[in-house]
Amino acid sequence: MDAGRLQAYLVAEFPQAFGPGRPHEIAGVDGEGVVLRLLADDDHLRPGGTVSGPAMMGLADIAAYAVILAAIGPVPLAVTTNFSINFLRRPAPGPLLAEASLIKLGQRLAVCEIALRGEGEEELCAHAVTTYSIPPRAI
Amino acid sequence: MDAGRLQAYLVAEFPQAFGPGRPHEIAGVDGEGVVLRLLADDDHLRPGGTVSGPAMMGLADIAAYAVILAAIGPVPLAVTTNFSINFLRRPAPGPLLAEASLIKLGQRLAVCEIALRGEGEEELCAHAVTTYSIPPRAI
Amino acid sequence: MDAGRLQAYLVAEFPQAFGPGRPHEIAGVDGEGVVLRLLADDDHLRPGGTVSGPAMMGLADIAAYAVILAAIGPVPLAVTTNFSINFLRRPAPGPLLAEASLIKLGQRLAVCEIALRGEGEEELCAHAVTTYSIPPRAI
Amino acid sequence: MDAGRLQAYLVAEFPQAFGPGRPHEIAGVDGEGVVLRLLADDDHLRPGGTVSGPAMMGLADIAAYAVILAAIGPVPLAVTTNFSINFLRRPAPGPLLAEASLIKLGQRLAVCEIALRGEGEEELCAHAVTTYSIPPRAI
Numbered sequence: 001m002d003a004g005r006l007q008a009y010l011v012a013e014f015p016q017a018f019g020p021g022r023p024h025e026i027a028g029v030d031g032e033g034v035v036l037r038l039l040a041d042d043d044h045l046r047p048g049g050t051v052s053g054p055a056m057m058g059l060a061d062i063a064a065y066a067v068i069l070a071a072i073g074p075v076p077l078a079v080t081t082n083f084s085i086n087f088l089r090r091p092a093p094g095p096l097l098a099e100a101s102l103i104k105l106g107q108r109l110a111v112c113e114i115a116l117r118g119e120g121e122e123e124l125c126a127h128a129v130t131t132y133s134i135p136p137r138a139i
Numbered sequence: 140m141d142a143g144r145l146q147a148y149l150v151a152e153f154p155q156a157f158g159p160g161r162p163h164e165i166a167g168v169d170g171e172g173v174v175l176r177l178l179a180d181d182d183h184l185r186p187g188g189t190v191s192g193p194a195m196m197g198l199a200d201i202a203a204y205a206v207i208l209a210a211i212g213p214v215p216l217a218v219t220t221n222f223s224i225n226f227l228r229r230p231a232p233g234p235l236l237a238e239a240s241l242i243k244l245g246q247r248l249a250v251c252e253i254a255l256r257g258e259g260e261e262e263l264c265a266h267a268v269t270t271y272s273i274p275p276r277a278i
Numbered sequence: 279m280d281a282g283r284l285q286a287y288l289v290a291e292f293p294q295a296f297g298p299g300r301p302h303e304i305a306g307v308d309g310e311g312v313v314l315r316l317l318a319d320d321d322h323l324r325p326g327g328t329v330s331g332p333a334m335m336g337l338a339d340i341a342a343y344a345v346i347l348a349a350i351g352p353v354p355l356a357v358t359t360n361f362s363i364n365f366l367r368r369p370a371p372g373p374l375l376a377e378a379s380l381i382k383l384g385q386r387l388a389v390c391e392i393a394l395r396g397e398g399e400e401e402l403c404a405h406a407v408t409t410y411s412i413p414p415r416a417i
Numbered sequence: 418m419d420a421g422r423l424q425a426y427l428v429a430e431f432p433q434a435f436g437p438g439r440p441h442e443i444a445g446v447d448g449e450g451v452v453l454r455l456l457a458d459d460d461h462l463r464p465g466g467t468v469s470g471p472a473m474m475g476l477a478d479i480a481a482y483a484v485i486l487a488a489i490g491p492v493p494l495a496v497t498t499n500f501s502i503n504f505l506r507r508p509a510p511g512p513l514l515a516e517a518s519l520i521k522l523g524q525r526l527a528v529c530e531i532a533l534r535g536e537g538e539e540e541l542c543a544h545a546v547t548t549y550s551i552p553p554r555a556i
Contacts, residue, residue, distance in 0.1 A: 053219045058193030080192045084223040084501050088521045103544050104505045111503050127520050221499050223362050227382045242405050243366045250364050266381050331497045332475030358470045362501040
């Protein structure tokens with residue numbers, strides 16, 4: 001799935017997260033992975049204006065789902081089985097980007113790595129690794 | 140801090156998460172740990188009516204913070220450095236409970252374990268372990 | 279499998295780890311889980327006489343395997359898919375115990391928790407959570 | 418520290434792991450990170466001739482330590498606080514390489530990523546992330 005199809009699919013499947021007035025959007029898709037943008041609103045902020053930990057975890061989890069969709073097409077039953085994140089430093093206020101790439105894409109499991117940083121920043125603010133269980137599919 | 144003081148502190152510090160019309164509340168505090176309840180609303184649900192992964196991660200993270208507060212009093216600068224969760228099965232629709240307990244409470248780091256289950260259920264729906272960095276404090 | 283059968287099975291399957299002159303042995307099995315003992319030798323020690331991190335990781339991984347064996351019988355093809363550990367404090371010199379218990383035992387995955395402490399100590403020196411993939415089996 | 422100095426330091430500090438007749442050696446150091454090689458012997462093998470999980474965990478842990486040494490010089494008191502690994506597929510028999518790189522190098526914590534693969538193979542057999550606590554140091 002390319003960026004347009006991926007965005008359309010996510011708007012339909014996750015109306016709370018994607019679509020008009022919603023904070024998440026696909027920022028890019030290429031052979032390396034998917035970049036997801038979070039336009040944080042008050043619900044995602046901590047005192048001080050930085051994005052909260054749970055908002056970063058949600059962003060990373062959705063980015064991982066998006067990179068699986070980009071690779072194998074719509075799999076609505078894919079579910080996270082394990083998620084691990086290290087918080088590295090506070091991001092600057094403003095949009096947050098999550099770059100997700102596949103470490104492994106197997107028949108039953110996909111393992112993804114997600115790098116989070118403030119838009120325009122070089123250093124990571126968080127780094128996550130997650131495993132999705134994917135349902136059997138035609139080849 | 141006992142349950143009442145803990146709830147009051149969290150309402151003041153996390154108005155997005157605690158307080159009138161908000162989905163989180165302290166369900167119990169004892170020597171073993173803290174139980175936090177999530178009254179999931181539409182923002183926390185997946186199709187099918189079960190709580191989403193990111194909502195469970197947020198619940199677990201806040202429960203860990205609450206058990207640290209209960210043990211050492213208000214430490215507004217405590218931050219999560221590592222968070223790891225295994226999703227075990229879908230919870231039944233309805234309120235979700237997170238039982239947080241301390242594995243280690245050191246001078247600089249606290250390590251917490253969090254068990255998540257649907258209210259009234261016996262089996263866990265998720266299990267998390269998280270590390271908080273805690274600021275230096277008087278003894 | 280009870281303690282005697284478990285020990286015999288592990289001596290046969292893991293001769294490097296179990297058996298005469300080898301450092302691992304089953305210390306107990308009950309409805310709660312399995313306790314494995316490491317009689318650390320020089321290969322497992324760091325300067326200062328405490329057990330090395332990799333030796334603790336190996337002990338925890340084997341303890342998780344043993345608790346799966348105790349619950350479902352011999353499954354030689356079970357393999358670790360994810361392993362996560364927090365090191366909490368240095369253990370005292372001497373034997374190390376790993377208490378493994380099952381968080382979930384499903385058809386395809388088992389999730390285990392492992393608490394490590396020096397024999398006779400109360401506080402944990404490390405805490406691990408691991409996922410094993412288990413092959414299909416008769417019911 | 419360059420490859421020669423790093424190897425010499427590790428031979429002196431970890432005589433069980435490095436040096437004549439020992440299975441670990443530095444395979445390369447550059448601006449990106451450190452590559453460590455494991456010449457697996459019988460102690461590291463599972464039935465079938467592939468490297469065991471604990472041997473891979475030990476390799477990854479030492480590789481992370483080596484990349485910290487390469488970046489900041491000898492810090493004998495650095496200790497692992499958290500280690501998380503996903504096992505992706507069985508490596509081919511033969512030497513195993515661990516490529517370690519730094520995700521974050523802070524004043525108190527270093528977070529490292531480690532990719533493990535059989536020598537000459539492209540796909541990863543395991544992927545780990547670990548946090549080291551590093552002692553205060555002069556600047």
